[in-house]
Amino acid sequence: MTQTNSLLPPLTERSGVLRWMRKNLFGSWPDAILTIVGALIIYWAVKGFLTWAFTIAEWEVVSANMRLIMVGQYPVKEVGRLWIALGFLVFLAGNSLAIWARKSYFVTILLLGFPALLAFLPIGDESRGWLFSLTALGLVGWGIGRSKPESLGKIVIFGWVISLPIFVLLTRGFTSEDGIMPIVGTNLWGGLLLTFLLTVVGIIFSFPLGVLLALGRRSELPAIRLASVTYIELVRGVPLITILFVSQLILPLFLPPNMTIDRVLRAMVGITLFSAAYLAENVRGGLQAIPRGQFEAAYALGLNGVQTMVFIILPQALRLIIPILVGQFIAVFKDTALVAIVGLLDLVGIAKTVLAQPDFLGLQREVYVFISLIYWVLSYGMSYLSQQLEVKLGVGKQ
Amino acid sequence: MQKSTGQKAAIPFWRDERILNILGQAAFIIGLVIIGSFIFQNMRAGLAKQGITLSYNFLQGISGFDISETLFTYSRTSSYWQAFQVGLLNTLSVSIVGVIASTIFGVILGVARLSTNFLINRLAAFYLELIRNLSLLVFLIFWYLGVFLKLPRVGDAVIWPGSIYLTNRGVGVPWGLPTDSYPTFRLILIIGLVLAIGVFFALRAYSKRTGQAPLTILWASLTFAVVALLGWFVLPEAPLRFDAPVIEGLNMTGGKVLSPEFMALTSGLVLYTSAFIGEVVRSGILSVSKGQVEASRALGFNGFQTLRLIVFPQALRVIIPPLTSQYLNLIKNSSLAIAVGYPDLFYISNAIQNQSGRTVEMFSLVMITYLIFSLVTSLFMNWYNQRIKLVER
Numbered sequence: 001m002t003q004t005n006s007l008l009p010p011l012t013e014r015s016g017v018l019r020w021m022r023k024n025l026f027g028s029w030p031d032a033i034l035t036i037v038g039a040l041i042i043y044w045a046v047k048g049f050l051t052w053a054f055t056i057a058e059w060e061v062v063s064a065n066m067r068l069i070m071v072g073q074y075p076v077k078e079v080g081r082l083w084i085a086l087g088f089l090v091f092l093a094g095n096s097l098a099i100w101a102r103k104s105y106f107v108t109i110l111l112l113g114f115p116a117l118l119a120f121l122p123i124g125d126e127s128r129g130w131l132f133s134l135t136a137l138g139l140v141g142w143g144i145g146r147s148k149p150e151s152l153g154k155i156v157i158f159g160w161v162i163s164l165p166i167f168v169l170l171t172r173g174f175t176s177e178d179g180i181m182p183i184v185g186t187n188l189w190g191g192l193l194l195t196f197l198l199t200v201v202g203i204i205f206s207f208p209l210g211v212l213l214a215l216g217r218r219s220e221l222p223a224i225r226l227a228s229v230t231y232i233e234l235v236r237g238v239p240l241i242t243i244l245f246v247s248q249l250i251l252p253l254f255l256p257p258n259m260t261i262d263r264v265l266r267a268m269v270g271i272t273l274f275s276a277a278y279l280a281e282n283v284r285g286g287l288q289a290i291p292r293g294q295f296e297a298a299y300a301l302g303l304n305g306v307q308t309m310v311f312i313i314l315p316q317a318l319r320l321i322i323p324i325l326v327g328q329f330i331a332v333f334k335d336t337a338l339v340a341i342v343g344l345l346d347l348v349g350i351a352k353t354v355l356a357q358p359d360f361l362g363l364q365r366e367v368y369v370f371i372s373l374i375y376w377v378l379s380y381g382m383s384y385l386s387q388q389l390e391v392k393l394g395v396g397k398q
Numbered sequence: 399m400q401k402s403t404g405q406k407a408a409i410p411f412w413r414d415e416r417i418l419n420i421l422g423q424a425a426f427i428i429g430l431v432i433i434g435s436f437i438f439q440n441m442r443a444g445l446a447k448q449g450i451t452l453s454y455n456f457l458q459g460i461s462g463f464d465i466s467e468t469l470f471t472y473s474r475t476s477s478y479w480q481a482f483q484v485g486l487l488n489t490l491s492v493s494i495v496g497v498i499a500s501t502i503f504g505v506i507l508g509v510a511r512l513s514t515n516f517l518i519n520r521l522a523a524f525y526l527e528l529i530r531n532l533s534l535l536v537f538l539i540f541w542y543l544g545v546f547l548k549l550p551r552v553g554d555a556v557i558w559p560g561s562i563y564l565t566n567r568g569v570g571v572p573w574g575l576p577t578d579s580y581p582t583f584r585l586i587l588i589i590g591l592v593l594a595i596g597v598f599f600a601l602r603a604y605s606k607r608t609g610q611a612p613l614t615i616l617w618a619s620l621t622f623a624v625v626a627l628l629g630w631f632v633l634p635e636a637p638l639r640f641d642a643p644v645i646e647g648l649n650m651t652g653g654k655v656l657s658p659e660f661m662a663l664t665s666g667l668v669l670y671t672s673a674f675i676g677e678v679v680r681s682g683i684l685s686v687s688k689g690q691v692e693a694s695r696a697l698g699f700n701g702f703q704t705l706r707l708i709v710f711p712q713a714l715r716v717i718i719p720p721l722t723s724q725y726l727n728l729i730k731n732s733s734l735a736i737a738v739g740y741p742d743l744f745y746i747s748n749a750i751q752n753q754s755g756r757t758v759e760m761f762s763l764v765m766i767t768y769l770i771f772s773l774v775t776s777l778f779m780n781w782y783n784q785r786i787k788l789v790e791r
Contacts, residue, residue, distance in 0.1 A: 024514070024515065024516035025515060025516055025517060027514065027515070031514075031515050034513070034515050034517075034518050035515060035517050035518070038515070038517040038518050038521050039517060041521065042517075042521065220419075221419055221422065221423050221426075222423070223423035223424075223426055223427050224423065224426055227426070227430065234765075234769070236772075237765075237768060237769040237772040237773065238730070238764075238765045238768045238769060238772075239730035239731065239733040239734075239744070239768060240730075241733050241734065241736065241744060242733065242744065242761060242764055242765050242768065245748070245761060246761050246765075249751075249757050249761070250441075250757055250758055250761060252444075253440065253441045253444045253445065253757075253758070254437040254440055254441055255440060256440055257440070257443070257444065257447075330531075334532070334533040334534065335533075337533040337534075337535040337536060338535055338734070340535065340737075341535075341734075341736055341737055348533070348535055348536055348539070351539075364540075364543035364544045364547075364548075365540070365543075365544040365548070368536055368539060368540040368543065368544055369540070369544075371536055372532050372533070372536050372537070372540065375531065375532055375533045375536060376528070376531045376532055379530075379531035379532075380527070380531045383531070
C-alpha cells in the first residue's frame with residue numbers, strides 16, 4: 001500500500017500571484033466581470049471617502065468639542081473623578097486578564113494598550129497624560145494579578161461587583177458644593193459617559209429580570225406563565241421609542257404625586273424593561289437546549305427545584321448562549337442612542353449641541369461620522385472579545 | 399411502606415406542593431392586582447388634577463396642524479383620527495417598500511458573501527461588518543443631515559439618467575399620470591392577474607402529476623406581463639402618460655418628488671436591515687450540507703437547478719424564522735422617522751399627544767397599533783413557515 005504511493009511524485013499546486021488571481025478573481029467570464037465591477041466600486045468608494053476625509057472634512061469640529069462628545073456638560077474641574085473611576089475599571093480589567101486569561105497575550109495587549117493608543121489622537125495634553133496613566137494602571141493591575149493569581153480571584157470578583165456603584169458614586173459625587181466631591185446633577189451627564197452608564201445599567205439590571213421572565217415563561221404555574229408571556233410579547237411587539245416615551249411621559253403619572261424620578265433614571269428604567277423581554281427569549285432558547293436528563297439527574301441527587309436551576313441548569317444554559325447574549329448587549333448599546341429623541345444629551349443628543357455652535361454650522365457629516373466610528377469601534381470590540389471568550393470556554397466543542 | 403402512605407395522608411397543608419402552588423399563584427395575582435390598582439389610582443388622580451378623564455372621544459376633534467406628506471387629502475381642519483390614519487398609511491408604505499427592497503438587497507449580499515470570487519466576498523463581508531456595528535439612529539440621521547439635505551439646490555440639481563433629479567428638496571423621479579383609458583387598463587391588469595394565477599395553479603398541478611419542475615413563478619409572471627403589454631398597445635391611448643420632473647426656477651414640477659425625509663428613512667432602513675438579512679441568508683445557505691449539492695450534481699442537475707430545487711428550498715426553512723424577526727425589526731424601527739421628521743404613525747401620534755395633552759390614550763393607541771402590525775406579520779410568516787416546513791414522518 002505504502003510502497004507504490006511513495007514512488008509517485010508528491011502532488012503540488014503551483015502557487016503564485018497570477019495563479020491565485022486566476023483562480024479566485026477570474027475563474028470564468030461572469031466572475032471576471034464581477035471582479036472588475038467590484039474593483040470599480042472599491043476604487044470609487046475609497047477614493048471618494050479619502051478625498052473627503054483628508055481634504056474637505058473640517059475635523060476641528062470634533063477635536064474642539066472632544067470633551068463635550070465624551071462627557072457632555074460635566075463640570076471641567078470634576079472630570080478628574082471620571083478618570084479615577086475609569087482607572088479603577090482598567091485596573092480590574094488588568095487583574096482579571098492576568099487571572100483568567102493568562103495565555104491571551106494579544107487580547108491583553110490590545111485592551112491595556114488601547115488607552116495609550118488613543119493618546120496619539122489630537123486631544124489635550126491633560127487627557128493624554130490621563131490616558132497614559134490608564135495604560136500604566138492596567139499594566140500594574142496585570143502585574144499584580146500575574147504574581148498572585150490564586151488568592152486574588154475572589155477580591156477581583158468583589159471589585160467588579162462594587163465597580164458600578166463606585167463609578168456612579170464618583171460620577172454623581174456625594175458632598176455639597178464646597179465639599180471634596182460636589183454633587184453633579186444628572187442633567188449635566190452627557191456624551192459617551194451617559195451612553196456608557198445607560199448601557200451598563202441596562203445590561204446589568206435587565207439580566208436578572210430577563211432570566212426570571214424566561215423561567216416564568218417555562219413555569220408550570222399558569223398564572224406566572226401567562227404573566228411572563230404577556231409581558232414578553234407585549235414589549236417585543238412595540239418599538240423601543242414608544243417604551244422610552246412612555247417611561248418619560250407616563251411613568252411619572254403612575255407614581256404618587258410627591259414622588260418624582262430623574263429623567264436619566266426614567267430612561268434607564270425604560271431600557272431595562274425593554275431589554276429584559278428580549279433577553280428572556282434568548283435565555284429561554286438556552287434553557288430549551290438543556291436535555292431533560294439533566295433535570296432528572298439533579299432531582300435524583302436530591303437537589304430541589306431552585307438548586308437544580310441555579311447550580312445545574314442555568315450555568316449550562318447561559319454558557320450555551322454567550323454569543324447571543326453578547327449580541328443582545330451590543331444591541332442595548334446601540335439602542336441607547338434613542339434616548340436622544342426623548343431629549344437626553346447622550347452621544348447622539350450631544351451632536352445637536354455641537355452642531356448648534358455658530359463656528360461649526362453645517363458640519364453634520366464630520367460629527368456623525370465620528371460618532372458612528374465610536375459606536376463601531378465599541379460594538380466591534382465587544383463582539384471580538386465575545387468570540388475570544390467563546391473559544392476560551394469551548395462553547396460548541398463539548 | 400404502610401407507614402409512609404399514612405404519613406402522606408397526614409402531610410400538613412403548608413408543605414403540600416399542590417396547595418402551595420395554588421397559594422403562590424394567588425399571592426402573585428393579588429400582588430399584581432395591588433400594584434396595578436395603585437398605579438391606576440395614581441394615574442387617575444394625576445389626570446383628574448389636570449382635568450382630564452380617560453376617553454378616546456377627543457380623536458374627533460380638529461387637529462390644527464399640517465402634515466408634510468399625506469397619501470390622501472388632509473388639512474389642518476381634519477380630525478385627529480384622520481391625522482392618525484395618515485400616519486398609519488405612511489408607516490405602512492415605508493414598511494412595505496422597506497421590506498421588499500431590503501429582502502432583495504439582503505439576498506444579494508448574502509449570496510455575495512458566499513461568492514468564490516475573493517473581491518466580491520470581501521466587499522460583502524466589509525459591508526456587513528461595517529453596518530451591523532453601527533447605531534441605526536445615527537445612521538438615519540447621517541443619511542438625512544449628511545446626505546440628502548446636502549444635495550445641491552434645485553437650481554444645480556444632479557441629474558441621473560432616466561430623469562432622476564437629486565436635490566436638497568427631494569428626489570424627483572418620473573411618474574405615470576393616468577389618462578382616460580386608465581380604468582379599462584386596470585380591468586385588463588386584473589384579467590392578466592387572474593390568468594397568471596390560473597397558469598400558476600395549472601403548472602403546479604402538472605408538476606405534481608408528472609414530477610417535472612417547471613419554472614412556475616416565471617411563467618406566471620410572463621403571462622401577466624404579456625397581457626399587460628398587449629393591453630397597453632391595444633388601447634387607443636396609452637393608459638399612463640409619463641411625466642418627468644422639470645426644474646422651473648426654484649421649484650421642481652411634474653413627476654413625483656420623494657421628500658428627503660422619506661428617502662433618508664427608507665434608504666437608511668433598507669441599507670441597515672439588508673445587512674442583517676444578508677447574514678440570515680448566508681447562514682441559511684450554509685446550513686444546507688455540502689453532500690446535498692454533491693448528490694444533486696451526481697444526479698445530473700445543473701448549477702441553477704441545484705440551487706433552485708435542492709439548496710434553496712432547504713435553506714428557506716432555516717431562513718424564514720430569523721427573517722420574520724428582521725421584518726418585524728424593520729417595521730418597528732420605522733418609528734425612528736421621528737428623528738428625521740418623516741410623518742409616520744409615531745411622529746403624528748406624538749404631535750397629536752402634544753396638541754391635545756392626551757398622553758395615556760395616544761400612547762396606548764400607538765402601542766396597540768404596533769402590536770397589531772407585529773401580530774399580523776408574525777401570523778403571515780408563521781403560516782408561510784408551516785407550509786414550507788419539513789414534513790416529518
